[in-house]
Amino acid sequence: MNRNLLASTVSQPPAVREGSRGSIVLGVAASDAHVVANHLIAMLLRKQGFRVVNLGACTPTEDFMKAAADNADDLVAVVIGSLNGHALEDLADLPAQRQRHRVTAPIVLGGNLSVGAVKDSRIEERLTALGVDCVLRHPGQLVDALRSLGWHDPVLLPFERPAVPALALQALHAQELAHA
């Protein structure tokens, strides 16, 4: 097979801006004014090496999808927070807007997703039916969730480098020395 043709058929990871693990479009759902968790999550993600496009509170679904389309070249995910309990209503137009702006990146949702002390047990199922790919409880779960959604991390931060390969190499080296 022609080399160029072969290269073009092999799926390539998205181009990533220098010094970044990729872009994340972040914000809070349309009717929701709670900003504290949003600011903390933006800080956390930036510290973890992501480029964050933070749309802030009260962001209509269409704005999330427009920003996703504008940043599609290295987009890792669209991360939406919702605390006031109206996630289902706020994201009702997600299927249409996602299709309209041709967004293929995963949609991650987190926060306090339904109203009242007794939570709607079918909320995750309903949100998934709208096209939400992943529902999380805590922002600390984000990086692992992104990996499980198929994101290929271009950067391994020092504290994330697995210790096992280094130890395995040392053991192999010791074995080689013993047999020398």
Ligand code: B12
């Ligand atoms: C501060 C506050 C407000 C402030 C917000 C100020 C501002 N600009 O941010 C004001 C006074 C404006 C407000 C208004 C309202 N609020 Co209010 N508010 C709170 C309060 C006291 C704290 C929220 C907060 O900032 N916490 C700090 C952050 C860091 O923690 P957190 O929000 O719990 O987030 C954690 C997780 O949820 C999760 N998380 C959050 N977002 C995301 C996103 C992702 C992607 C992920 C993975 C995880 C995640 O991670 C965080 C860390 O663990 C909570 C009660 C409480 N004690 O939690 C109520 C609360 C959120 N509010 C509530 C309500 C009902 C309202 C109002 C509807 C009240 C009213 N009748 O007007 C309005 C809604 C306004 C609107 N349009 O959204 C309810 C929601 C209930 C529900 N969902 O069933 C709560 C829980 C109070 C309650 N017990 O009833 N509120």
